[in-house]
Amino acid sequence: MHNTASAALGRELLSENTHLAQHNREHFDEAGVFVVNVMSAPGAGKTTLLEQALPLLARRHRVAVIEGDMATELDADRLRERGVDVLAITTGRACHLDATMIARGLHHGETKLDLPSLDVIVVENVGNLVCPAEFEIGEHRKVALCSVTEGVDKPLKYPIMFRAADLLVITKLDLLPHVDVSLDQLVTNAKEVNPALEVIALSAKTGEGVLNFVRWIAAGRAAHAPPVAVRA
């Protein structure tokens, strides 16, 4: 015979991850590092954008990258060739980075990042439009990429990602003449899910708009790092 001993809990499944993400964020804040989490479907152009944008950002900021990849360090190597410090985290079977992986990477990584010597960390998440949206890592801003070749309906089909994002970067703008896609419709769909979403359209290939992305990160960093005296 069963007893019906019950206990209502109200515990969120991801509370442990959220808590740890907050812990990571405090580490970043102490060191004065602004952290951006870049997410998209595979092939949207995250690495290509960072290859173009980070050398520009590095002119005035001390920048490093945390690179999440399932098995290889191919993307990490591409960015290292551009002279950027990269902490590579291979996630194995996991389809996203989580706060534990970031914490472990920061504390025990082979190529440790020296946080106080940095202004900005750009995290390139695992290519996936679903899972990374659900896992906080301690970032200050979330960026979702969507290439023009992916069509206008991605924000409607993968709403959690576009709802969570602060910035939508529309990539591969140079291909727009070759695809049957309305930029306006893509933006309208994304803002239907997230009216506060900022939007930058660019082409990492031609360079058009890349500076806007660099400036967005720089502005976020400037707004995020208050004078020391103001800090509690």
Next chain:
Amino acid sequence: MHEVDMTVALVRSLAQWREEQPGAPEIRRVVLQVGAFTTVEPDALVFAFGVQRASMPFLQRAELHIEDVPLVAYCPACAVEYRPVIGERYAHPPCGEPMGDIRSGRQLRIAQIETFEEPVYA
């Protein structure tokens, strides 16, 4: 795929909860609220739970019950709550206003745990 990781978090939470209970009871049933506006596929979660509970003696007879929670959004223009159609339309149909506050549907919440034992209160 992330349902596996979420189940790991679920099992860990249950183990933690159990340790806090007097007598460390065996768990009979868990009710998990899963919001429609999450990336979780309930079937995948139940499957992963079935696999993972096998290695946990206190969970081997446990049943996972998923309680679906619909997406409820708030339209600031009309000052009403409504249910967007996920995958199709998120704006409020009468006025076209984009989706404002999400009132419900983001939950991944352990709502209830039932055990085989009589509860003991301090």
